[in-house]
Amino acid sequence: NCNMTETIPSPSCFGQEQERREFERLMGEALNATGLKDGQDNQPDNTCVICLNQPRNCVLLYCGHVCCCFRCYQALPQPRCPVCRQAIIRVVQLLTEVTS
Numbered sequence: 001n002c003n004m005t006e007t008i009p010s011p012s013c014f015g016q017e018q019e020r021r022e023f024e025r026l027m028g029e030a031l032n033a034t035g036l037k038d039g040q041d042n043q044p045d046n047t048c049v050i051c052l053n054q055p056r057n058c059v060l061l062y063c064g065h066v067c068c069c070f071r072c073y074q075a076l077p078q079p080r081c082p083v084c085r086q087a088i089i090r091v092v093q094l095l096t097e098v099t100s
């Protein structure tokens with residue numbers, strides 16, 4: 001702190017203090033941003049790749065991909081897997097329980 005330079009008003013010391021606070025504020029923001037990013041990364045990878053909204057709840061056969069919700073499957077312009085472009089011969093709907 002500034003006790004050493006008590007006789008002389010020390011704007012530089014004050015400036016350092018402000019700088020430190022600014023630094024801490026920025027660090028806090030950076031940490032918050034990182035935390036947010038981690039949260040997104042930790043999301044269960046179970047979201048429909050098309051609407052990014054509904055849980056994936058159907059299996060596309062025969063490629064076997066579970067990549068979209070049944071609604072998006074029905075809305076597909078062509079019956080092709082959005083991941084591998086293989087023709088969809090059949091679709092099995094999964095019964096998903098929402099536990100949370």
Ligand SMILES: [Zn+2]
Binds near residue numbers: 048050054
């Ligand atoms: Zn969807």
Ligand SMILES: [Zn+2]
Binds near residue numbers: 064065082083084086
């Ligand atoms: Zn596929």
